[in-house]
Amino acid sequence: MVKTRLVLVGTEGEINLGMIARLAENFDVDELYLVNPQADIEAAKEYAVHAFHRLDDARIVDTLEESLENTSVSICTTAVKAESGDLLRVTTPLSQLPPLLEKISGRIAIVSGRESVGLTRDELSKCDLRATIETSDRYRTMNLACSVAVTLYTIYNTLKRVDVSKPSIRTGNQKRRLALNYASRIAENIFRDEQRRTNTILLFKKILTPGFLEDPEASLLLTFLSRIHSRLKRG
Amino acid sequence: MVKTRLVLVGTEGEINLGMIARLAENFDVDELYLVNPQADIEAAKEYAVHAFHRLDDARIVDTLEESLENTSVSICTTAVKAESGDLLRVTTPLSQLPPLLEKISGRIAIVSGRESVGLTRDELSKCDLRATIETSDRYRTMNLACSVAVTLYTIYNTLKRVDVSKPSIRTGNQKRRLALNYASRIAENIFRDEQRRTNTILLFKKILTPGFLEDPEASLLLTFLSRIHSRLKRG
Numbered sequence: 001m002v003k004t005r006l007v008l009v010g011t012e013g014e015i016n017l018g019m020i021a022r023l024a025e026n027f028d029v030d031e032l033y034l035v036n037p038q039a040d041i042e043a044a045k046e047y048a049v050h051a052f053h054r055l056d057d058a059r060i061v062d063t064l065e066e067s068l069e070n071t072s073v074s075i076c077t078t079a080v081k082a083e084s085g086d087l088l089r090v091t092t093p094l095s096q097l098p099p100l101l102e103k104i105s106g107r108i109a110i111v112s113g114r115e116s117v118g119l120t121r122d123e124l125s126k127c128d129l130r131a132t133i134e135t136s137d138r139y140r141t142m143n144l145a146c147s148v149a150v151t152l153y154t155i156y157n158t159l160k161r162v163d164v165s166k167p168s169i170r171t172g173n174q175k176r177r178l179a180l181n182y183a184s185r186i187a188e189n190i191f192r193d194e195q196r197r198t199n200t201i202l203l204f205k206k207i208l209t210p211g212f213l214e215d216p217e218a219s220l221l222l223t224f225l226s227r228i229h230s231r232l233k234r235g
Numbered sequence: 236m237v238k239t240r241l242v243l244v245g246t247e248g249e250i251n252l253g254m255i256a257r258l259a260e261n262f263d264v265d266e267l268y269l270v271n272p273q274a275d276i277e278a279a280k281e282y283a284v285h286a287f288h289r290l291d292d293a294r295i296v297d298t299l300e301e302s303l304e305n306t307s308v309s310i311c312t313t314a315v316k317a318e319s320g321d322l323l324r325v326t327t328p329l330s331q332l333p334p335l336l337e338k339i340s341g342r343i344a345i346v347s348g349r350e351s352v353g354l355t356r357d358e359l360s361k362c363d364l365r366a367t368i369e370t371s372d373r374y375r376t377m378n379l380a381c382s383v384a385v386t387l388y389t390i391y392n393t394l395k396r397v398d399v400s401k402p403s404i405r406t407g408n409q410k411r412r413l414a415l416n417y418a419s420r421i422a423e424n425i426f427r428d429e430q431r432r433t434n435t436i437l438l439f440k441k442i443l444t445p446g447f448l449e450d451p452e453a454s455l456l457l458t459f460l461s462r463i464h465s466r467l468k469r470g
Contacts, residue, residue, distance in 0.1 A: 015250060019378050019380075019381060022374075022377070022378055022381075023377070023378075023381060025371065025373070025374040026370045026371060026374055026375070026376075026377050026381075027370060027371060028371040028373075049378075050374065051374065087451065087452060087455065090449045090451050090452060091449075092449070095392055133388065134388075134391070134392050134395070135261045135262060135391075136260065136261060136262060136263040136391075138260070138263070139257075139260040139261055139285065139286065140261070141261075142257070142258070142261050142384070143254050143257055143258075143284075143380070143384075145254075145378070145380070145381060146254060146257075146258060146261075146380060146381060146384035147384075149377070149378075149381035149382075149384045149385050150384050150385055150388045153368065153369075153385045153388075156369070156370075156371075157330055157369050160369070186459075186463065187459070189466075190459070190462040190463060190466060191462070196455070196458075199455055200455065200459060203448075203452050203455050203456060203459075206448070206452065207442055212447075213438075213441070217438050217441065220431070220434055220435065220438050221438060223431075224421075224422070224425070224435060224438075227425040227426070228421065228425060228463055228467070231424075231425060231467060231470065232463070232466060232467075232470070234470070235466065235467070235469070235470025
């Protein structure tokens with residue numbers, strides 16, 4: 001049984017916060033985390049209608065890290081996307097998440113940023129997957145509550161479809177961490193450019209998204225990277 | 236080329252009306268019709284951000300019939316659904332619309348009702364399709380703007396998929412072949428075991444599945460592998 005944790009970082013507006021509390025109820029979100037909220041929570045309840053208790057039950061924390069504790073994968077949404085260069089801005093279209101989600105178990109964190117400036121680069125880099133809602137290129141930025149609605153709808157319906165029998169094929173966290181570590185050390189060895197090194201970590205974070213690789217595939221990737229690493233060190 | 240007309244019947248709230256104007260821009264709605272709006276349109280502009288002109292351009296009519304003129308199909312959303320009996324309350328889940336939409340041409344009307352009481356039975360019966368957004372059964376009624384967001388997102392992305400033959404989000408074949416080739420030669424270098432070498436190719440075939448990596452990610456992987464390959468050859 002997959003659980004969902006909605007993480008709102010620095011939400012500024014009471015209307016949005018209230019509407020999102022209601023969405024948490026509409027789409028059976030298991031846990032609501034508020035990272036350093038700016039909006040007045042009592043005032044937000046007015047916009048939450050019958051879901052106001054969601055705001056009483058929300059866990060308030062100071063940092064994104066705390067809000068990601070005990071989650072198996074974190075997915076953030078961002079309106080800014082780039083076609084090349086900075087991998088932090090190269091995002092996965094939301095409509096392509098379902099096949100990935102179908103294989104995930106544990107607790108999924110769904111992260112949304114501030115109305116004014118979204119998530120910082122540092123926050124973006126802490127998430128496993130960066131997703132973008134497909135919109136018109138003419139006007140990409142959506143209202144926060146509306147973008148959370150679309151994201152939760154997509155995730156809720158995917159998880160509901162696959163709910164029952166979940167295969168135990170997930171990339172173990174330990175294996176994932178080790179593989180990322182080797183990828184990072186190889187990048188330091190072969191790339192001088194700092195941006196490329198950072199991008200390599202982001203690339204392998206995506207490849208190692210829980211659920212994408214089957215366990216034996218992740219093991220092979222780990223061996224592949226560790227062999228390369230020791231050969232480069234020797235050479 | 237399919238066109239979309241968003242029809243809002245008796246919208247009561249300025250916040251919702253403004254947010255929906257913005258959604259019309261986010262999802263390239265061609266025409267906005269307001270049937271007997273109750274909200275103050277000037278006040279709504281504040282919530283439309285850069286899409287306020289959508290409210291100036293909206294066509295205001297008195298009846299649902301007028302708003303459906305010259306459309307080829309009309310789809311309304313309703314939170315009330317019944318499993319049997321009253322056919323007016325037997326609805327199509329929103330996630331099942333895409334296969335239907337793919338066959339439609341002309342102009343699609345997307346109809347949303349009042350915040351307080353939705354659409355009347357008479358209005359419901361004038362629409363060709365009644366759709367329901369799949370939500371938790373515990374709390375089905377969504378905020379109006381949020382439900383329009385989910386509906387427009389679903390329709391926009393279905394139409395776009397059909398429209399443009401194929402998005403540019405696929406790993407170019409040339410790049411894919413090159414990356415596979417490097418992975419294979421690295422595997423020959425670091426693995427003695429034939430099975431492992433074959434498995435490595437399979438692993439990278441999966442990682443390079445068209446559609447999984449965005450183009451800049453695939454480029455970086457190609458560079459990563461080619462650098463490793465030349466370093467190992469030298470070493």
